[in-house]
Amino acid sequence: MGCEMVPAVRWAVQGAQGKFAYKLMNDLFANYSNALRPVEDMDKAMNVTLQVTLSQIIDMDERNQILMAYLWIRQVWFDAYLRWNKDDYDGLDTIRIPSSYVWRPDIVLYNNADDQFTGSMETNVVIRFDGQIMWDSPAITKSSCKVDVSFFPFDAQQCRLTFGSWTYNGNQIDILNHLDTGDLTDFVENVEWEVLGMPAKKNVITYGCCSEPYPDVTYTLILKRRASFYIFNLLLPCVMISFLAPLGFYLPADSGEKVSLGVTVLLALTVFQLLVAESMPPSENVPLIGKYYIATMTMITASTALTIFIMNIHHCGPEAKPVPKWAKKFILQYMSRIFFVYEVGESCRRPKPEPGKVPKVQEINGQAKRKETTAISNKCAENDDPKSPQKMEDVLGHENAFKKDASSEWKENGKYSEKGGGGNESGHSECSKAHCLCHNERLLKNIEYMANCFREQKAAQKRTGEWKKVAKVMDRFFMWVFFIMVFFMSVLIMGKAI
Template sequence: ATSSLPAPVRLQRRGCLFAYKLLHDLFANYSSALRPVEDTDRALNVTLQITLSQIIDMDERNQVLTSYLWVRQAWLDAHLTWDKDAYDGIDSIRIPSSYVWRPDIILYNNADDHFGGSMETNVVLRSDGHIMWDSPAITKSSCKVDVSYFPFDGQRCRLTFGSWTYNGNQIDLRNRLDTGDLTDFVENVEWEVLGMPATRNVITYGCCSEPYPDVTYTLLLRRRASFYIFNLLLPCIMVSFLAPLGFYLPADSGEKVSLGVTVLLALTVFQLLVAESMPPSESVPLIGKYYIATMTMITASTALTIFIMNVHHCGPGARPVPPWARRLILHHMARLCCVYEVGESCKSPPREPGGRAARGDAGGPGENPGQGEVCTEAGGCPRDHCLCYHDGLLRNVGYIAGCFRRHRAAQRRTSEWKKVAKVMDRFFMWVFFLMVFLMSVLVLGKAA
């Protein structure tokens, strides 16, 4: 009946018959539970190769790396060999991996809740007994995350593979290549892979006296910081430069303290955003240090603003400005910060308080009651009938002149204290601008 079929179909059916016969002959007396070696005293060589396909997620807070790997294991099964000429030239077959013995190679630093292994894929069995098992796996591995330089940080995540029950005298695990395969890696938007070197280690654990070999792949990662620069760092720098402008606001506006508090609350929100994604460790991220330093500076500027506003609103009963403050603040610091009275400029020298103009302002009608004596006899006014010599009128004029002098002196004291506050505002504004600039340069320089 088969002679009536076309030649290709007959060859295909003949090949299937030989494949079924080969599968039956190989596994007639085979057990997948025992290590496939002819001499039980010799170790079975197993080679391991890891291909990194994708970085799915890096959970910094829980310190877990989720990656998609292709795991290739190869070993020699001495019980699964055949003469390919006896089976119509069949050199290799692909069978389910559950049919053959497999090394129990697992990820030592697995952090998965379900502890899932590799996918149950087929193995390639060759006529000389060599078996190659390629299986994809999504692994969750523990990774010690160092966020000291976040968001300009780099991480070293280790993937350690080894046998769980077989020691080095039973399975000799070796890495096929000195590095992981990155040819099929899908680029990650957050992390850049710099390399994946592989090392073989032989460790003797405290539970057992036998050595246990393992292969450790070190995944070298560097964070792409553009997202964090534009969403966390630059807004913080711009908000920080708003804080010194609180000193430039007029004291009578009533918004000086509210600006500092608003800036402090904005930085607190940014600080909470960073803290939510970072692990609760002792190492503070670089951007966190910048936030803390900026918040400390803004707190100090708000406290100084309150003090300066208290100086500005000194009432008429305030004491005069001390001589050292008049000399240091009203003369030197005012000239340094270009703070002058109305009508003056940076080029014209400031008018000294207490000078001629001030003294002239203190005068007024009736300042010197003796001037009433000028009411002369040249006008023909008899001495006994001149109003200037009436005692009541002289007392009233003297009282009015004294009130005027006291009012002018109080105005001078108030204006001097206001100028002191204005000079201190300008001085601290430039000091805090310089501090913000230096902190920004230090942070970026340290990150570089």
């Protein structure tokens, strides 16, 4: 029976308190007005204590420089006309009524960037018997925030939330901060921003429009960007693409893909640059990742231009001038060994023979030709009379006369006639010797012509090969130079992340 009577007693007590609450409501607001500042002495300032709790960061719009946050705002003040003796109302010490019934301080967010200017939610206020009023209201605020993107995506921002009275000056309302910092106990972690702190500071400012001081409380929200998303989606692809640019120097010049690779890499980086530019404010401060993109694009542009220059060297035709001596010594001898550029069949252990050492026959070409002519002439003479070498000189002395007589006799009789002092046998011998000599001279001229053509062709091939090797050495040199540049640029940009 005792347990069954407890709820009944509770309902009776609550019903009695409800009656006293209605009586208290009627007594308090019988002659109350929420239009005037509720103080007994109008010359004294009313103290309003402000406390802000950060619940969530909804959005940070860097391009428009607007911070959107979800806040819980608590304001506490004393109303001189809302007091009662709790013993007269059955110990009732607090009541909760709509906030529109009581006077409220017009504390607003000074740097509000909301186009609709929506205020706090109309929630109830808690009134104590001593006149203390506590008003807790949630609010979604849009505040202007000066964004510095110089070190994007490794940047930190400081956004200020300034609260103050819009119409009351410091002689009428004095704003106090409840704590030296904003409350972050109920903060919901943001995926993009990390909150490092929210210090609070009271300021008293005299504006140009008015001579009275206006106090305010400024909360500085210190944010640090979580850069993992940007590292994996913007930075690492750019680094990998950048390492493709020096490989264009390693491509063979005959492949026809050297310039197209550089242009493709340049276009890819341009796309990433546009993605960054769309999300950043159009300010004079270039983001760190934007500087990296610009430096990389400049490097790729330079590498493409150098590739075109080197390809012109590679495709020098046979009409090209010989490689200068300084280039032969510096590029073909020293730099080719440093960058391990060897021709086909050549290695670092078996260097190719020096260009100055040629076969002995080529060095004494003239002497060899004379010996060859003498040998052929002697052979032609010995076919007739091996024991009389003097006959060759006689044939050489009478060659012109023989050609003239032989040609005229051929025209008259259709065949050669026998002339001279040697009779039939002597004429036949001289004819054979002259015919052999004429035939050998024409053969030597043809051989000499072909040899000259071959030597010119070999010289042209040698010049072309030397220019191709110069181009290959320059390709290797610029490849390592640009690899080092890309490496150091990537280390610098990654150092900011660490």
